[in-house]
Amino acid sequence: MSFTPEQARRSAFVEHGLSSLRMASDGPLAGLTFAVKDLFDVKGFKSGWGNPDRLREASEAVATAPAVLVPLMAGAEMVGKTHTDEIACGMFGMNPHFGTPLNSAAPGRVPGGSSSGSASAVAAGLCDFALGTDTGGSIRVPASFCGLFGLRTTFGRISTAGVMPMAPSFDTVGLLTRDAGTMRRVADCYFGPAEQRIAPRLLLARDAFEIPVQAVGETLLAVAQSMEPARETRLFAGGVDLWLDTFRPLQLHDLWATFGAWGRMPNRTLSPMVAQRLDLAATVDPAKLAEAVVQRERLMDALVETLGDDGVIVLPTAHDLPPLLEAPLSKQVEFRERTLALTCVASLCRLPQINIPAAVVDGCPAGLSLIAGPRKEHLLLDVAEQLAARTS
Template sequence: MSADRWHCLMPYPPAPVPHAASGPLSGLRLAVKDIFDVAGYPTGCGCPLKLAQSGIKPRTASAALALLEAGAEFVGKTHTDELAWSMYGMNAHFGTPVNPAAPDRIPGGSSSGSAVAVAAGLADLAIGSDTGGSVRAPASFCGIWGIRPSHGALPLDHTMELAASYDTCGIFARDGATLLRALQVLLPDPGVALDAPDLLRPADMWDQLAPAPRAVLERAFAGQSARELSIFPQGVEAAYATFLTTVNADARDSVLPFIRDTAMPLVRGIDGRVAAAEALTEPEIAQARADRAVFAAELDARLGPQGVLLAPVVHDAPFRLDAPLAVFDSYRHHAMRLLCVAGLAGLPQVVFPAGQVEGAPYGAALIGPRGSDLALLALACEMTKGQTHGSH
């Protein structure tokens, strides 16, 4: 805690967390987002009322436990947006972690503390969760590596639920090789191989970029021969509307009962999401879930067994902490039009540093077939060999 000038670790009283004396992750330090239980600690979920109700947890979430049993050493629990229901990394109750790569910019959420801990060098690995982009956006914003795995690939026991059909356990690291070491522990089965990857350039994702971020992406994928395709057959807005309805429907079932039961005060941002979730009708939800299934099936067909999308993560660099209110209100909607793709289809997405926009980090991504997590990460490592896009 004494080294945490970035305000990324929760200030809990330290408790011993056992780890294996030797293993494939020996020598690596692990931070864990404060929605995952760690035995000996409370789980606050970025929410004072959750923290008050938590008590000390007796068990550790399986994903964290697997890394500890592989030799990683626990260094602390990390800050999160309240109830993990935002993507900026700003918490009205506990503050905002400082983005080490761009201190005047947002760190990205809801896994802000985990991303910052890795970018700051306080941890080598960090666990986060990714529902709508909560690992991928902070990885891009902080100039580090991150993965949203195939939906259901990693366990989520002893973890706060936000939106069950989207929630994933994601991992951060400062480099691809370290991330691959961790993922090999978590996914002992190698999964789907990418022996002859079919590189694809999703035009309707790239078309959402302004010239500066687009130029960064062009450089990141220079030399990669890819054929162009479209992945939003009904249009970007239709897919985004489907995402919003389905994710809010899940949250209505998981988070809203707690919000109602406690009558907790709703900070700006969450208040609008709660209102949207409460306004949903059953026919709207049923239609959106059917549309999501169609989108996923069509994207699966477009990718086939070897298809890999060379994709943007978000539309722009992280915005400044003192940005106008209009930016706070609009940024996430632009970002989610890109982030929703992997979530809607349940596909793995790897994020890696690609360059800078306006002096702040900007990442690139690969999206691959379901179950290709390890092969996709290995491919990203291979593609970025010799590149020098660090976190600072």
């Protein structure tokens, strides 16, 4: 599938966003350009959230989100706002209202969501980095699909003020770049340079590599083993279902609390998939929700203890290659559930995770992920830079 730069631009950027914004001429990010997912407020512009009703009803933002101000004040130029799955509710980047952004790394396949436009813009070389959000994998999955570095930051470490809440007990700000060096530059602007470097202790989550399809799992396992991890660890000691059964009621209840009333307004324009998701969210059993709240803390405490100050868990990002654009809905549902088994770990435990474009399988990117303890983004970046240097 061939495409022009203009086609790539139209598919990635929203029409109601700005074309250029610069607030500082000097700084550590001077000379770099970036894009912002259309969930982040930018003063004087609307945030459409991937929904036509929201775009029509929204007022222009009165302030710019702090997460956007950081790179602007560091000298970077913002070049637009990017498409997202409708109300960030999706894993594939397919928005029936505004279209599907191009996956230039694998044309004919989905870009991944919900930070689809941000990933599309970076992968196509339309900007140097992009901001997105990650709730259950919305940075990590598009990074894997589009062959990018994608960082989900520690929950609460970057402000989500002025960012559309989807599932507030999970939502984080994330970053997308084409190379590890740019990721380091941007991350340092948010967190400051690491004051002390720690040698990482790599832990191979052997059972996580049993989740992907054979070709993806075997390829990524070989890359992971070449990193000479300290030892193997069992990530899903209580079984994969324990993690999914904890994640689902918490995330769905958050979604319903945030969007239930809005979604049920008369004549609301919603895609069938999002309407179905909201209907499901309305049925969460309060008893299961209460149980999941406690179980989440147990899972997080155990994983944080395993990681300590220097631990880094190595696992696949997604269970398969990006689906074809024409894949039936049934295949998308199956894909989401299997990949969610991998992405829900960091989401539930509020931990940082980075996707590394580690391999190509059947002509498509396949990402390897690293998870570290709270506020250990620099540890992830150290390992990512080392692996990138070896696989480039």
